[in-house]
Amino acid sequence: MFVHTWATEVAPAYRAVLAQALQAHRAHELDAAERLYEQVLTLRAAQPDAMHYLGVLRHQQGRSKEAVEWIAAALKITPHHPDAHNNLGNIHKECGRLSEAESCYRRALECGPDHYNAQSNLAVVLEAQERLDEAFEAYGKLLQQAPRYAQGHYLMGLFLRSHAQHVQHMEQSAECFRTAHALDGGNVRALEALGISLYVLDRRDEAVQVYRDWLEREPDNPIPRHMLASCGGAPAPPRADDAYVRDTFDGFAESFDEQLLKNLGYRAPQVLADALAQVLPQPSGSLDVLDAGCGTGLCAPLMRPHARSLSGVDLSGGMVEKARQRGGYDMLDVAELTAFLAARPHAYDLVISADTLVYFGRLQDVLAAAHDALRPGGWLAFTLEANAGEEDRIELSPSGRYQHTRAYVERVVAAAGLQNARIASDTLRREGGQPVHGWVVLAQRG
Ligand SMILES: C[S@@+](CC[C@H](N)C(=O)[O-])C[C@H]1O[C@@H](n2cnc3c(N)ncnc32)[C@H](O)[C@@H]1O
Known part of the structure; x- marks a missing residue:
């Protein structure tokens, strides 16, 4: 996503070090790249490429505020650098500051009208702001500009x-x-x-x-x-294969653009937080909380006020890396959820799972493991995609996710030994222009 190209004439004294830094950066050797960028800056104070890419690196280290400062400082020296504007836009976008991101992409396009990466990013942030006509126009312009750009x-x-x-x-x-x-x-x-x-x-x-x-x-x-x-x-398999989940979400994590798109109208974390607010005491930082299938960490800021400790687990290393960058967790693990829960009896006061059990058809094993991982009185909160049928069944839908009927959910929640079940119906996101209906389920270990 971040574009690494030479921008300015580089003097020989630090050129080799900068080249090494970029090479290490591209190879994701962040510690080595950091040292080398800093070395460039001691050889030549305020070298704008080193400042720009050190900014990119700081964002990758989860230090986004510093990242913005470094790139803004680089842009004071080379204000017409489209890549730097584009990368600054990417940082704002990933931090959810969509209008700042939009301004950066527009500046990148002023400096380099053929910068199709910036054009593509501009379209994405317009779409994410639900400015659909403008987004459509921007995607159209992108295809005109770069007709052979598959993405x-x-x-x-x-x-x-x-x-x-x-x-x-x-x-x-x-x-x-x-x-x-x-x-x-x-x-x-x-x-x-x-x-x-x-x-x-x-x-x-x-x-x-x-x-x-x-x-x-x-x-x-x-x-x-x-x-x-x-x-x-x-x-249909009883649940999505681990390799399918890993491949799907590792690929997904690489492209935050797609994530933004797919997250349009995505409400599962907020809907669960609202439901939990009705059963939990006022947030007092006193609970051990697990975010089960944490993905990129969208539940973290909502659960943090309740948490003495906040852990996240996910099968996808790529998603966990994004969650690490976003911050907010005390612990993050890359692991399969059922096995992870089964290995941690009585470990949590709250297990929250947003839009993850949709990759499970049969819920019996994971719910039994969640029950055992909770302490007495602890809550499990999760969302599912709803199958509107009256009967007790599961269906694998063409999106690759499972849908469950209410009768099925009621039966398996009770069979897992969970009590005080509350199953509400809500809209969790949009797909194909249509709302996707889901179940918002809360249940408690007795
Ligand atoms: C749609 S994402 C939701 C992520 C996050 N909870 C959110 O609301 O943004 C589903 C996540 O579940 C994870 N997942 C699916 N099956 C899993 C399993 N068996 N064990 C652990 N994680 C799993 C995926 O890797 C993915 O990150």
Whole structure:
């Protein structure tokens, strides 16, 4: 996401050190890169490239305030550097300061009108601010500017699918995903997205074919295997395979742009926090809390006031890394949730799990493990996607997530030994222009 290119003429005395710093930075050797940038700055005070990339690095270390200061200082010296404006925008965007991010991307485009990364980022922040006409125009401009940029077609496809108002939008989204994959065979997320759009368009056989062909090319890839099951082309597993979850979310974590898009209208953490406020005492920093399937850490700021200790666990190392950058946790682990809970009896006063048990079909094992991991009187709070059926059942949906009926949830919560169950229905996010309905479940260990 961050663009590393040379910007200014570099004098020989520190050039080699700066080159080494950039190399270490690209290789994610952050400690080495930090030392080398600092060395550049002792060799030549206020060298703007070192300041700019040290700023990028500070953000990656979770020190975003300093990051902004470094890049702003670099921009005082080289005010027409589009990459620096773009990277400053990325930091604001990742910190949720969307209008500041927008200004930075606009400045990057003033300095470098062909900077398609900035154009793409501008479209994303306009969409995230729900300025949909402007976002559509910005994505269109991106495709004009860089017609062979696969990610641009992919993002346009996601935009059309997220805000589809007519069947044509969904059809256009499928075309965008097809083009994205044709331009970049490595962009398998476009293939996954294509299958979903085809399924939603009721072209189930074509969706099945997309996944079958993909699986034939890559028989060990857990993503097409899971997605084939999700559209009825193979039996559904009892829960999403660990490898599927890891691959999906590691890929997802790499692109905060996509995350912002998918999180449009995403409310699960807030909805759980509101529900918990009705059963927990006033926040007093006294509970041991686990964020189960913490992802990038969106629950952390909501749970922190209740927590004496706040732990997070997730199967995806990429997501955990983002959570670490966001901050707020005392401990973070990369592990499978059921096994993690089972190994920690009586460890928590509260276990919260937002939009994670949707990757579990059968809930019995994970709920039993959560019960045992709670102390007596402790609360478990989680969301699920709702299947509106009356009967007791689970369904794997074409999105790759499971849906549960209320009757199923009631039965398995009780079977896990949990008490005082409250199951409310709410809207958790939007998908394909439609609200996604979910269950907000609270239950207590007796
Ligand atoms: C949609 S994200 C939600 C993340 C976060 N709770 C939030 O609300 O933003 C679902 C997360 O669940 C994690 N996950 C899914 N199945 C898991 C499992 N069996 N064990 C641990 N984490 C899992 C994924 O890696 C992913 O980060």
